[in-house]
Amino acid sequence: MKRHLIIATAAAAALVAGGTVTAVAVSNDGSGSARSGAPVSAQPAAHDAGTSASGTAQVQDGRSSIRMQDDDADGREDLREAKAAKVTAPDAAAAALKAVPGTVAGLDLDADRPGLVWDADVLGKDGKWHEITLDAGNARVLNQHVDHDEDDDARELAALRNAKTDAAAAARTAASHGKVTSVELDDDHRSKAAWEVETLTKDGKEHKLLVDTQSGKLSAVPAHDADDDDNDGADD
Known part of the structure; x- marks a missing residue:
């Protein structure tokens, strides 16, 4: 289903040493997932296949x-x-x-x-x-x-x-x-x-x-x- 997406980029100040900023696609319902092809944010690997506190799955690159x-x-x-x-x-x-x-x-x-x-x-x-x-x-x-x-x-x-x-x-x-x-x-x-x-x-x-x-x-x-x-x- 096509939905309008807003691409938001985190501020450079949010970077930690060796980390990267993830472009986040936010849907109409307010949920977000990592944009296809974008770097993964600097989070523990355990979150890659898990869920965030908001219940939105953490996504890597969005490709099979x-x-x-x-x-x-x-x-x-x-x-x-x-x-x-x-x-x-x-x-x-x-x-x-x-x-x-x-x-x-x-x-x-x-x-x-x-x-x-x-x-x-x-x-x-x-x-x-x-x-x-x-x-x-x-x-x-x-x-x-x-x-x-x-x-x-x-x-x-x-x-x-x-x-x-x-x-x-x-x-x-x-x-x-x-x-x-x-x-x-x-x-x-x-x-x-x-x-x-x-x-x-x-x-x-x-x-x-x-x-x-x-x-x-x-x-x-x-x-x-x-x-x-x-x-x-x-x-x-």
């Missing part, structure tokens, strides 16, 4: 350790991403919750400007929606912010809070059908909520599966639902 362009010229981009990712969906969920305690509502493996990343949507314990970008090579937090534009759908919130099976457990359940590349809570077009999980096998075949939020039972996405998903971008 796996450099990969968003290029699907041959139609095998998803397979390349799945093979390159070193961090599994459950591990990405755990890293997201370490940055922002709450409940993971969605995970998506994607190659973007920073490289190969996991995008995580988390409903925080603060009641706000957080978008977290994680390095797909080492689970380091690259970026995070509060999504003020997220619609508070009462049905989705209830399904998420009442779920006995979380996103990480759903991913582990579906992993027998290939490498998990996406997990999303789906309550839009079925009688009860379920985790919709996408997996890829080594030959590039995609599977769309459902994991019941209550029982954790695995099933295939009904054919008509799969067809609807495949035609989402088609002209009417």
